[in-house]
Amino acid sequence: MLKKIISGGQTGADRAALDVAIKFNIEHGGWIPKGRKTEKGPLPMKYQLNEMNTSDYRERTKQNIIDSHGTVIISRGKLTGGSKLTQSFATLVGRPNCYLDLLTAEEFEVSIILKSFIMENEIRILNVAGPRLSHHPGIYMDVKTILEAVLYLLFMDTRQDEFLKEYIPAGPVKEDFPQAMEEAIDLLCDDLPLKTKTFIARFEPRNIHRLYFTLLEYIRHRVGFDMENKGLLKDCSVKMKDDKCNIEDAVMEILKRFKQHLEKDHILRMVQ
Known part of the structure; x- marks a missing residue:
């Protein structure tokens, strides 16, 4: 609305x-x-x-x-x-x-x-x-x-959160969490199945808030923000040029750049 x-x-x-x-x-x-x-x-x-x-x-x-x-x-x-x-x-x-x-x-x-x-x-x-x-x-x-x-x-x-849950794998906890935004994007690329990456690549940018709220907890967990990954948060803050950047802001920026990466990759072309 x-x-x-x-x-x-x-x-x-x-x-x-x-x-x-x-x-x-x-x-x-x-x-x-x-x-x-x-x-x-x-x-x-x-x-x-x-x-x-x-x-x-x-x-x-x-x-x-x-x-x-x-x-x-x-x-x-x-x-x-x-x-x-x-x-x-x-x-x-x-x-x-x-x-x-x-x-x-x-x-x-x-x-x-x-x-x-x-x-x-x-x-x-x-x-x-x-x-x-x-x-x-x-x-x-x-x-x-x-x-x-x-x-x-x-x-x-x-209620789209229920629909999207099938796209999010549980995944094991990693101890070597990424320290840079690019590493976080690579981690998501490696972990997520093809159907999930295809779905994200084709998702309407104007509705990214729906994708964000669905993936927020998953990304927080996978990149180590739940374990106080201060190195990654600092790198995100520098790349965003925002000294007030918090974890939720960093997750959104990672998601946006991850989506952009997928849009440029072969996934979107393959399914069209």
């Missing part, structure tokens, strides 16, 4: 939403003030946002509400500033909106609420808003955790 995530590109909640979309190959976008203005300078060009003709933050806030099917605001305590404007304008124009207050509910609880909000309002384009990083230093990780949990909950509703 969820096809696109948009935000205003500001640090904090906005940026977390865009990074989750990019991580899971979900279409992203939104409007940003003229000059791609944020509190830490121009927004990097990897974020595919449209630039407004004005530098007024309020105008891009309104446009993102208009261009989405619903807006979620994630914050702590009473809404102020841009977050308060977001709620007021969404209500004024009659667009579905919900405020998730992290002072009154735990992250997983608000994830369930957000998932229900998306389902009940049939939201395909979700606008994510909340405080900037300087106002709430922990909001980036809060929003990232919540949105990833929502995607998992939406995935579970498809």
Whole structure:
């Protein structure tokens, strides 16, 4: 159901939403003030946002509400500033909106609420808003955790995890875990049967979140992340140029590069 995530590109909640979309190959976008203005300078060009003709933050806030099917605001305590404007304008124009207050509910609880909000309002384009990083230093990780949990909950509703289990071998535990991303990809190539590699190679990139949630525990186990394989995590962090890279982020990057490797290999050509 969820096809696109948009935000205003500001640090904090906005940026977390865009990074989750990019991580899971979900279409992203939104409007940003003229000059791609944020509190830490121009927004990097990897974020595919449209630039407004004005530098007024309020105008891009309104446009993102208009261009989405619903807006979620994630914050702590009473809404102020841009977050308060977001709620007021969404209500004024009659667009579905919900405020998730992290002072009154735990992250997983608000994830369930957000998932229900998306389902009940049939939201395909979700606008994510909340405080900037300087106002709430922990909001980036809060929003990232919540949105990833929502995607998992939406995935579970498809029940594809049961269908895909037959493609994942149990496999013995290895003690010589890979220390580089390329070694991890080679390990997966050696371990997985042909039908699994064919399936992964042909899987639609836009639905990679379904593949990720199916293979997450398997890859974690096979490459030694469950055994604190810090060498591989460090190598993934360097290759991703992300010093905040965690195990789940590394698994997704390994999966994406593994899929790209399979697409270039003989497997896809052989089955066509």
